Amino acid sequence: MECVIETLASNVKFGRGATREVGQDCKNLKAKKVCVMTDKKLSKMSPVQITVESIRKQNINYKVYDRVRVEPTDESFKEAIDFAKKEGFDCFVAVGGGSVIDTCKAANLYSSNPDAKLLDYVNVPIGKGLPVTHTLRPLIAVTTTSGTGSESSGTAVFDYLPMKAKTGIANRALCPTLGIVDPDHLITLPERVAAYSGIDVLCNAIESYTAIPFQKRGPRPEDPILRPTYQGSNPISDISCLYALKIAAKYLKRAVYNADDFEAREKMHLASLFAGIGFGNAGCHLCHGMSYPISGLVRDYREEGYDEAEPLIPHGLSVIVSAPAVFQFTAPSCPERHLEAAEAIGADVSRARKEDAGKVLRDTLLKILRDIEIPDGLNALGYTTEDVPALVKGAMPQHRLIKLSPRPVNEDDMAGLFEKSMKIY
Amino acid sequence: MECVIETLASNVKFGRGATREVGQDCKNLKAKKVCVMTDKKLSKMSPVQITVESIRKQNINYKVYDRVRVEPTDESFKEAIDFAKKEGFDCFVAVGGGSVIDTCKAANLYSSNPDAKLLDYVNVPIGKGLPVTHTLRPLIAVTTTSGTGSESSGTAVFDYLPMKAKTGIANRALCPTLGIVDPDHLITLPERVAAYSGIDVLCNAIESYTAIPFQKRGPRPEDPILRPTYQGSNPISDISCLYALKIAAKYLKRAVYNADDFEAREKMHLASLFAGIGFGNAGCHLCHGMSYPISGLVRDYREEGYDEAEPLIPHGLSVIVSAPAVFQFTAPSCPERHLEAAEAIGADVSRARKEDAGKVLRDTLLKILRDIEIPDGLNALGYTTEDVPALVKGAMPQHRLIKLSPRPVNEDDMAGLFEKSMKIY
Numbered sequence: 001m002e003c004v005i006e007t008l009a010s011n012v013k014f015g016r017g018a019t020r021e022v023g024q025d026c027k028n029l030k031a032k033k034v035c036v037m038t039d040k041k042l043s044k045m046s047p048v049q050i051t052v053e054s055i056r057k058q059n060i061n062y063k064v065y066d067r068v069r070v071e072p073t074d075e076s077f078k079e080a081i082d083f084a085k086k087e088g089f090d091c092f093v094a095v096g097g098g099s100v101i102d103t104c105k106a107a108n109l110y111s112s113n114p115d116a117k118l119l120d121y122v123n124v125p126i127g128k129g130l131p132v133t134h135t136l137r138p139l140i141a142v143t144t145t146s147g148t149g150s151e152s153s154g155t156a157v158f159d160y161l162p163m164k165a166k167t168g169i170a171n172r173a174l175c176p177t178l179g180i181v182d183p184d185h186l187i188t189l190p191e192r193v194a195a196y197s198g199i200d201v202l203c204n205a206i207e208s209y210t211a212i213p214f215q216k217r218g219p220r221p222e223d224p225i226l227r228p229t230y231q232g233s234n235p236i237s238d239i240s241c242l243y244a245l246k247i248a249a250k251y252l253k254r255a256v257y258n259a260d261d262f263e264a265r266e267k268m269h270l271a272s273l274f275a276g277i278g279f280g281n282a283g284c285h286l287c288h289g290m291s292y293p294i295s296g297l298v299r300d301y302r303e304e305g306y307d308e309a310e311p312l313i314p315h316g317l318s319v320i321v322s323a324p325a326v327f328q329f330t331a332p333s334c335p336e337r338h339l340e341a342a343e344a345i346g347a348d349v350s351r352a353r354k355e356d357a358g359k360v361l362r363d364t365l366l367k368i369l370r371d372i373e374i375p376d377g378l379n380a381l382g383y384t385t386e387d388v389p390a391l392v393k394g395a396m397p398q399h400r401l402i403k404l405s406p407r408p409v410n411e412d413d414m415a416g417l418f419e420k421s422m423k424i425y
Numbered sequence: 426m427e428c429v430i431e432t433l434a435s436n437v438k439f440g441r442g443a444t445r446e447v448g449q450d451c452k453n454l455k456a457k458k459v460c461v462m463t464d465k466k467l468s469k470m471s472p473v474q475i476t477v478e479s480i481r482k483q484n485i486n487y488k489v490y491d492r493v494r495v496e497p498t499d500e501s502f503k504e505a506i507d508f509a510k511k512e513g514f515d516c517f518v519a520v521g522g523g524s525v526i527d528t529c530k531a532a533n534l535y536s537s538n539p540d541a542k543l544l545d546y547v548n549v550p551i552g553k554g555l556p557v558t559h560t561l562r563p564l565i566a567v568t569t570t571s572g573t574g575s576e577s578s579g580t581a582v583f584d585y586l587p588m589k590a591k592t593g594i595a596n597r598a599l600c601p602t603l604g605i606v607d608p609d610h611l612i613t614l615p616e617r618v619a620a621y622s623g624i625d626v627l628c629n630a631i632e633s634y635t636a637i638p639f640q641k642r643g644p645r646p647e648d649p650i651l652r653p654t655y656q657g658s659n660p661i662s663d664i665s666c667l668y669a670l671k672i673a674a675k676y677l678k679r680a681v682y683n684a685d686d687f688e689a690r691e692k693m694h695l696a697s698l699f700a701g702i703g704f705g706n707a708g709c710h711l712c713h714g715m716s717y718p719i720s721g722l723v724r725d726y727r728e729e730g731y732d733e734a735e736p737l738i739p740h741g742l743s744v745i746v747s748a749p750a751v752f753q754f755t756a757p758s759c760p761e762r763h764l765e766a767a768e769a770i771g772a773d774v775s776r777a778r779k780e781d782a783g784k785v786l787r788d789t790l791l792k793i794l795r796d797i798e799i800p801d802g803l804n805a806l807g808y809t810t811e812d813v814p815a816l817v818k819g820a821m822p823q824h825r826l827i828k829l830s831p832r833p834v835n836e837d838d839m840a841g842l843f844e845k846s847m848k849i850y
């Protein structure tokens with residue numbers, strides 16, 4: 001039986017203006033040549049400008065890489081890795097949302113061990129899931145969204161184009177040396193980005209809180225380096241998740257519709273950070289596993305605020321559409337935890353019965369989703385029931401995630417979950 | 426104004442049998458020569474034996490240093506530092522309570538920068554409080570008590586004999602690479618050690634939760650490396666503290682009186698860890714500042730379970746005796762936080778008025794102290810009102826702590842607090 005958890009923790013700096021200190025942080029890390037990684041859109045905006053200015057002030061050599069793809073792929077990862085290999089950086093600074101930070105983690109991981117192949121560290125079964133035994137360069141992650149929690153997790157997610165499937169690398173070694181959560185960057189977050197990154201926070205936290213307990217994930221690995229980063233729910237991630245849920249439920253709507261409601265946007269940043277600490281140690285399960293083919297098989301869906309040339313289903317949206325069906329499915333396996341999660345996001349559970357846990361959590365969640373105008377299920381994203389077999393095929397191999405479901409799931413269950421998610425209201 | 430917090434976080438492994446993995450952890454850290462640091466009593470007990478056996482199994486070179494002093498001094502620190510300098514270790518493993526882990530932090534800090542003088546990194550005003558700019562060796566801290574939280578903090582405390590005062594080093598660089606919280610080690614904890622380490626948890630958490638807010642601690646330092654480790658209360662330490670309080674209040678009595686109540690002792694271990702994360706980032710204030718002369722000026726107090734040859738007031742006891750007076754004194758400055766802390770340890774605050782906050786917190790705390798037979802104040806520890814001037818003189822220079830008090834304190838206030846602490850029930 002597994003009876004040990006290993007919590008991952010990056011140091012995190014939180015507060016307005018923390019980005020202005022990045023140059024000094026680099027200096028204190030003894031950096032001589034820094035890679036500043038970002039995306040095209042952000043490269044012209046203040047978070048990157050402030051970062052670069054602070055590095056310049058310390059007379060530290062740096063180069064900006066702004067070709068990160070939103071929702072990265074193996075190809076966009078490789079391009080960033082090649083750039084890092086060629087330049088030989090001794091420090092990385094990622095400025096952006098999950099896509100930027102994840103790409104930077106990959107660039108750091110592979111450029112510091114140039115002989116490794118991309119699939120070596122990618123999660124099983126798509127990759128080999130090898131342990132990381134080499135030392136990475138310091139990585140400072142300046143987050144500009146409040147959803148992924150990537151600044152405090154060891155996870156890097158990408159689309160693996162040869163299989164049209166999302167997968168990722170989940171390893172403690174990838175955890176940033178320092179995460180910077182500077183609420184100043186949230187003031188410019190477009191409404192829909194605030195909405196979709198906010199619901200990602202909710203899902204990260206509910207899934208982690210309802211994931212199988214770490215003791216049941218066993219057996220204990222022979223070497224602690226083989227212990228998965230996603231370990232199942234545990235007392236340390238539990239308190240982070242419940243706190244994230246309480247905060248997110250309270251401030252999400254305000255944060256979405258009032259870009260200048262600084263308090264609400266700051267609180268969502270905190271919620272995102274705590275959910276990141278939660279899922280970074282416990283792991284998500286079905287909603288995230290199912291989201292991978294949902295975003296991977298996108299046809300022509302586009303969202304305002306995400307000005308990519310190609311169709312794109314934002315990560316948080318791809319995750320949340322299955323949540324109502326998923327939590328009804330998983331509730332019978334641990335109804336208490338589903339009720340506790342429901343209570344954290346605002347339900348009155350004083351008279352709720354265990355057998356109602358799934359319904360209570362679903363209804364409470366749906367109220368929040370309606371409040372911030374989340375599209376009505378997979379249909380609204382361009383899918384029909386005819387797509388279910390392909391979606392199931394893309395979700396089942398996400399072992400790292402779906403094996404953390406508190407209720408085991410087979411192909412029929414999965415098909416049922418996708419079908420029930422066609423319309424959610 | 427200061428508006429940034431930097432949270433310190435050591436990775437922590439939690440669970441039964443985690444100590445058996447220490448050798449593999451050392452191997453994964455690429456250790457070639459490990460210093461196992463402990464005290465005489467523990468050196469013959471299972472936590473050390475299991476640690477050493479696991480290192481031996483990996484064929485890693487190691488030496489055991491078992492001359493750590495319980496409640497260490499500058500002299501005992503220096504002895505450990507000299508040993509580490511002479512041997513040239515590339516990895517440290519501390520197995521013990523706060524005294525052992527703190528001594529090991531010092532041995533690591535100074536042996537990795539052999540030119541530094543002891544006072545260079547010691548807190549102002551006794552030492553110079555210099556920033557740490559060199560790289561330390563990895564340190565694994567296996568905790569055997571559930572009180573100090575030293576396994577997850579950057580603090581090392583010692584008695585500075587030339588001034589008969591407790592002081593310490595508080596620096597993020599000292600935070601262990603990996604803290605190991607293995608509840609198996611708690612089964613042998615003597616009753617009084619469980620009691621006094623348990624009340625230390627309570628004080629760490631209440632003080633950190635009621636410390637001045639980080640925004641008021643300002644100004645923002647010119648370089649982030651100069652930001653103090655103890656930053657004042659902040660949203661990240663707050664949730665750790667409240668969680669620690671809830672758990673400790675619920676399980677302390679059971680953990681003290683039933684050595685075989687595994688659940689209760691395990692929960693106290695978790696509470697200690699969370700309080701450590703809380704005070705390691707926020708900082709304690711008056712109770713801890715006042716505890717330094719209380720333990721430093723000890724005459725002939727001895728406690729069962731602590732089999733030192735010399736008189737000794739256990740740390741938790743030296744901290745808690747002033748708590749009833751302190752929280753009544755500090756409550757008017759932030760009554761809401763005092764009420765929230767009282768609620769976390771079991772008070773019904775639904776009808777409490779703000780002006781009662783100090784009394785409510787004091788009474789709730791006293792009930793817990795009575796339950797586990799904590800001695801009745803400074804009188805019971807051998808002090809009388811005649812000692813107050815000397816106690817005040819020892820407490821006032823503890824700037825790092827007393828400046829975090831939410832209510833400023835002068836010499837007269839301090840004298841009053843010591844006087845009110847002569848008897849607490």
